[in-house]
Amino acid sequence: MKHIVVTGTSRGIGFELVKLFARQGHQVLALSRNARPVEGLDFPNVRSFSCDITNPENLDQVQANIKATWDKVDILINNAGAIVNKPFAEVTREDFEWVYKVNVFGVASLIQKVLPFMNRDGHVVSISSMGGVQGSVKFAGLAAYSSSKGAVITLTELLAEEYKETGPSFNVLALGAVQTEMLGEAFPGLEVPTTPKAMAGYIGNFALTGNQFYNGKLLQVSNSTP
Numbered sequence: 001m002k003h004i005v006v007t008g009t010s011r012g013i014g015f016e017l018v019k020l021f022a023r024q025g026h027q028v029l030a031l032s033r034n035a036r037p038v039e040g041l042d043f044p045n046v047r048s049f050s051c052d053i054t055n056p057e058n059l060d061q062v063q064a065n066i067k068a069t070w071d072k073v074d075i076l077i078n079n080a081g082a083i084v085n086k087p088f089a090e091v092t093r094e095d096f097e098w099v100y101k102v103n104v105f106g107v108a109s110l111i112q113k114v115l116p117f118m119n120r121d122g123h124v125v126s127i128s129s130m131g132g133v134q135g136s137v138k139f140a141g142l143a144a145y146s147s148s149k150g151a152v153i154t155l156t157e158l159l160a161e162e163y164k165e166t167g168p169s170f171n172v173l174a175l176g177a178v179q180t181e182m183l184g185e186a187f188p189g190l191e192v193p194t195t196p197k198a199m200a201g202y203i204g205n206f207a208l209t210g211n212q213f214y215n216g217k218l219l220q221v222s223n224s225t226p
Contacts, residue, residue, distance in 0.1 A: 002026045002208065003070050005062075005114060007053055008080030010034040013127070016200035017077065022046050024204075027070070031062065032080070053080055053106030063113040073117040075207045078107045078126040078152075085141040096144045103148035108155060115168075122168030123211040124159070125203065128152045130222050133174050149174070153218050160216025169211035173203060176222025194223070 004021050008014035009030035015037060018030045022043040030038040030048040038048035047069070051058045066073060082102035084095045107126060118124070130136050132149030139146070156172040163170070177194065202221060210219075 002074040003029075003072060004075040004077070004207070005029045005031065005066075005073055006077045006079055007031045007051075007110065009048065010037045012196045013200050013203065014077075014079040016197045017079065017204055018043075018046060018048075020200055020204045029062075029066065029070075053110050054101040056109070059109055059113050062110070063116075066114065066117055070117065072119060072122075073114050074122055076111065076114050076118070076122075076124045077203065077207055078110065078124070079203075080106065081127065083142070083145045085145070087141060088143045091144055099144040099148050100151075103145070104151045104155070107152060111159070115163075118168040120167030121211070123207060124156075124168055124170045125207045125210070126152050126156055126170075126172045127203070128156075128172050128174045128218070130174050130176050130220060133218065133220060136174075156218070157216050164215065169215040171206075171210055171214050171216070172218050173206065174218055174220045174222070175199065176220075 004026050006014055006017050006028060009018050010032040014032065018028055018038055019041065021028045022041070022045055026045065028046045030046055031051040031053070032038070033050055033052050035048045035050045038046060049065070051062055053059065080102060082099045084091060084099055086095065111124060129146060129149040131138060131142055131146030132153055134150070153172050153174065156170045160170040177190070199221070
């Protein structure tokens with residue numbers, strides 16, 4: 001039984017991860033700005049509360065909650081994300097700041113809050129995108145999103161180096177297109193074969209076992225490019 005923190009759990013992949021881990025018997029702390037979907041699942045081994053990872057006070061509450069209820073965190077999955085699809089000339093400074101606050105600064109800040117509860121065997125898994133992988137096919141309109149996901153990849157590599165002697169392990173998964181609500185909002189009408197449930201199955205297994213084989217690695221999880 002593991003103690004697992006997952007962000008971005010109100011829908012899509014994060015929501016499916018909560019159900020997967022709960023049914024496997026793990027203890028789950030589900031974090032999302034909208035806590036109601038997870039609360040509605042009514043799993044006894046799942047705790048959920050509203051959390052905006054860009055809000056320092058919310059992150060302090062996460063740390064206090066972990067300290068009060070768990071002795072450790074085994075796995076942290078940074079799944080929450082924000083996307084803007086606009087021509088570069090129309091992307092505002094506020095657009096860039098919002099995407100980076102969620103996809104980079106929020107991820108880094110939450111890791112800082114959770115790290116004191118993780119040991120050598122812990123595993124931090126961050127969710128990136130094929131659009132953030134150097135040399136992959138890029139899409140117009142995703143300057144803020146894809147560049148932020150590239151930053152998450154580099155952050156993961158740096159943290160793996162910094163904590164290689166003490167743990168935990170850090171890895172990053174660059175996902176191809178998944179049929180999530182966020183994809184639909186950014187690309188209305190686009191249909192892709194990979195479902196949130198299927199991707200959650202892969203991510204969940206990797207989070208539980210991947211640190212036995214990888215540290216500081218980027219794995220591309222896509223049956224197409226991107």
